[in-house]
Amino acid sequence: xxxxxxxxxxxxxxxxxxxxSFGAIAAIILIIQLGLKFDGKSYLELMMGDISDSFxxxxxxxxxxxxxxxxxxxxxLIHVPLLVALVAGDSIAGEANMGxxxxxxxxxxxxxKLMLVKYFASVIYTVLLLTWMAILALLASILFFGTNDVxxxxxxxxxxxxxxxxxxxxxxxxGFAAVALSTVAAxxxxxxxxxxxxxxxxxxxxxxxxxxxILSELKIPMYDNxxxxxxxxxxxxxxxxxxxxxxxxxxxxxxxxxxxxPAILRSLGILLGYIxxxxxxxxxxxxxxxxxx
Amino acid sequence: xxMMYKTILxxxxxxxxxxxxxxxxxxxxxxxxxxxxxxxxxYEADGTMKTNVNFLKxxxxxxKIYFKKPDKLKIKNENGISLVPKSILGTGLNNLLKGNFTAxxxxxxLINNTKVRVVKLIPVDDNAEIVLSTIYxxxxxxxxxxxxITTKESGTYExxxxxxxxxxxxxxxxxxxxxxxxxxxxPKGVTLDYDDGSKKRSDENLKDARGKVEIIYxxxxxxxxxxDNVF
Numbered sequence: 298x299x300x301x302x303x304x305x306x307x308x309x310x311x312x313x314x315x316x317x318s319f320g321a322i323a324a325i326i327l328i329i330q331l332g333l334k335f336d337g338k339s340y341l342e343l344m345m346g347d348i349s350d351s352f353x354x355x356x357x358x359x360x361x362x363x364x365x366x367x368x369x370x371x372x373x374l375i376h377v378p379l380l381v382a383l384v385a386g387d388s389i390a391g392e393a394n395m396g397x398x399x400x401x402x403x404x405x406x407x408x409x410k411l412m413l414v415k416y417f418a419s420v421i422y423t424v425l426l427l428t429w430m431a432i433l434a435l436l437a438s439i440l441f442f443g444t445n446d447v448x449x450x451x452x453x454x455x456x457x458x459x460x461x462x463x464x465x466x467x468x469x470x471x472g473f474a475a476v477a478l479s480t481v482a483a484x485x486x487x488x489x490x491x492x493x494x495x496x497x498x499x500x501x502x503x504x505x506x507x508x509x510x511i512l513s514e515l516k517i518p519m520y521d522n523x524x525x526x527x528x529x530x531x532x533x534x535x536x537x538x539x540x541x542x543x544x545x546x547x548x549x550x551x552x553x554x555x556x557x558x559p560a561i562l563r564s565l566g567i568l569l570g571y572i573x574x575x576x577x578x579x580x581x582x583x584x585x586x587x588x589x590x
Numbered sequence: 591x592x593m594m595y596k597t598i599l600x601x602x603x604x605x606x607x608x609x610x611x612x613x614x615x616x617x618x619x620x621x622x623x624x625x626x627x628x629x630x631x632x633y634e635a636d637g638t639m640k641t642n643v644n645f646l647k648x649x650x651x652x653x654k655i656y657f658k659k660p661d662k663l664k665i666k667n668e669n670g671i672s673l674v675p676k677s678i679l680g681t682g683l684n685n686l687l688k689g690n691f692t693a694x695x696x697x698x699x700l701i702n703n704t705k706v707r708v709v710k711l712i713p714v715d716d717n718a719e720i721v722l723s724t725i726y727x728x729x730x731x732x733x734x735x736x737x738x739i740t741t742k743e744s745g746t747y748e749x750x751x752x753x754x755x756x757x758x759x760x761x762x763x764x765x766x767x768x769x770x771x772x773x774x775x776x777p778k779g780v781t782l783d784y785d786d787g788s789k790k791r792s793d794e795n796l797k798d799a800r801g802k803v804e805i806i807y808x809x810x811x812x813x814x815x816x817x818d819n820v821f
Contacts (some may be wrong), residue, residue, distance in 0.1 A: 351771045453645065
């Protein structure tokens with residue numbers, strides 16, 4: 298299994314296009330960091346809205362590494378599924394396109410095992426992409442901007458988290474994001490089984506994610522309790538839940554608390570359910586498929 | 591007829607003199623309170639700040655409060671960030687009794703079973719930030735227990751003070767500021783929220799939001815030299 302996994306990882310990282318994602322993430326993060334370094338106050342003023350009329354805001358302290366990491370994650374985690382689809386959508390269809398799939402099938406490896414290894418390779422790629430993002434967004438921002446409390450803007454409330462209470466939230470959020478992105482990888486992986494070239498599953502995955510994300514964010518009451526709770530895109534933002542805290546009777550934040558942990562667990566369960574369904578279906582289809590390419 | 595005019599004239603003179611005597615009483619009371627407050631040229635205090643605003647979720651903070659005459663006030667969170675209401679910073683008690691104003695007696699009242707003298711202060715200067723303030727003075731101790739302040743820019747707010755071991759300096763052990771924040775609206779579309787099923791605050795509630803900030807003072811260092819760069 299490990300040998301097979303190494304071969305699959307070699308195939309992924311041998312292709313130059315794999316590194317496009319790493320380059321794109323580095324470029325976006327650098328652009329955001331530079332923008333906030335030189336004009337962070339304007340961004341904060343927009344974010345704070347009318348709060349600055351009533352409260353004295355120490356902008357230089359708010360603009361710290363933890364805050365910038367949150368801004369970066371907020372801006373790019375919604376787009377990373379597209380980068381994940383580039384690799385996961387290519388895993389079966391890419392081989393079919395190159396004509397190597399039939400060759401692989403001549404080896405004494407079960408189709409189920411091969412499929413599981415290919416999916417795990419996509420998951421490892423996803424985790425590495427997230428780790429790269431964590432290094433650049435979190436560590437580099439901490440290095441260049443220092444640390445302090447984080448202020449997070451939600452639609453109806455502004456949250457402040459003390460700096461001593463923030464790092465574990467980032468670790469949990471990255472863990473959750475890995476599961477969320479693995480769901481997209483599973484979808485691309487499933488679509489990859491049906492195609493003979495990788496463009497189809499990549500574009501199809503992107504289209505599905507875009508359509509469902511828009512549907513998840515639409516403020517149309519008809520969809521709120523009927524469609525949205527069942528879309529995996531509604532639960533992919535669950536990583537943010539780790540940054541929402543509970544408040545005590547006096548209105549102050551309870552340090553180390555999570556506002557709605559059962560909701561995060563529910564979202565996690567739904568995403569894992571989707572992964573199970575997508576991967577199992579992909580294996581089931583692949584096992585029955587005639588490999589002609 | 592002459593007799594009647596004389597009676598009316600005398601009663602008017604009596605009423606006017608009574609009013610001025612009363613006004614003078616109130617003015618001298620306010621002056622005594624001012625003198626007591628002004629004996630503090632500067633202070634550095636340690637305290638705890640609690641913020642309770644319905645659109646802000648802020649942790650309790652350990653803060654240092656710096657004051658220097660005439661009106662410099664700074665609240666610093668040594669371990670992080672503190673969002674301090676401008677109403678607290680801009681119009682502290684020293685500002686309240688600063689400048690020329692007309693003091694009017696508004697009777698007496700009870701605050702926590704303490705009898706207080708109610709005084710309305712109207713600034714003489716038309717351009718003053720404070721338009722009107724009502725202060726509740728504990729006469730025997732010459733301290734302000736409560737103040738209701740109406741300003742041009744910061745709306746109306748209320749300050750309540752509890753005194754303890756620093757009463758001789760008119761420095762409170764606890765100060766509670768309640769203020770209004772009107773027409774507050776968070777920017778939409780800046781962030782995509784995770785809908786965790788928690789009850790959302792309605793826009794209607796945000797329109798007339800009221801906030802409360804409480805500072806509990808642990809200790810004061812009175813009249814120590816505080817450099818200007820602190821503020």
